[in-house]
Amino acid sequence: MHRRAYLAAVGTAASTGLAGCSSALSVLEDDPCTGDDCHIGMNRTEFLPAEYEVSVGDTVIWKNTSEADHTVTAYEALIPDDAEYFASGGYESQAAAYDAWDDRGGRLGTRETFEHTFEIPGTYEYFCIPHEGAEMTGEIVVSE
Template sequence: MERRQLLKTTGLLTTGGVIGLAGCSSAEDNGSNRTNTREPNTVLMITEGGEYYFDPIGLFVEPGETVTFEIRGGRHSATAYTEEATSASVTRIPVGADSFNSGTLNAQGATFEHTFETAGTYDYFCIPHKTIGMVGRIVVGEPGGPAQGSMPPDGSVPESQTIVNQGSVSYEDFTG
């Protein structure tokens, strides 16, 4: 009888564990209306109602890693704050770093990739939505450069050290 009770209890615990795990899923799988699940090192460019944003708004990567920017609605760009960039009046990437500009992308699922080689803090914006605060920040390796310790001129982003500590900061958590 003890063996049967042990098997019954083990079976119940196993079933409970499987049922408990069934609730672990992405935002797309659990009925949430948010469709901003993403792959690692991917920044989504989102139009949702009257909001235009990058998600995550803050991302940490190591030097040499590639970040993919992906359209999830609307028309957007991922454009580094450099004085050479369209509508940027300041440079907010590390000295010697390669600038980036996706140009305006408008097809759902369209992507742009950039490999970040130089350590430091990079601020970037969306050309069509910069004036309404669509900005983001990527920290490569460690905080540093002209963006370190201040906010971009067109919006707010998480502090560089917060991004390093957390690995990424979602738009919802930042604006929350």
């Protein structure tokens, strides 16, 4: 009888201790890029943060902070007219990025990064090719 009481107490203590850990992990998932190594992280189906503001000439670094493969792919029609197109893998158009994904081109594996420098003010919308259906999208707002 004492053994059951002991096991019940240990189980309750372990559950309580792990509850605190899961809270800490969820905080990290909300903001996976707190250091200098990245500005925008990626969980399973989200860019974190989904909206990011920078100034002209700033470089943004995305980092795959999840176990899934991702891309960073600009919506060609949703960036400023004179802006340089950007996509992980260095593709020059949205169509080229889509075509390359068939062979896993532009893929960012776990902990891999992609960076782009924004030279034209405006709003830039982008997405992750394999998770576009899950609405994994983001927005960069560039001001002067």
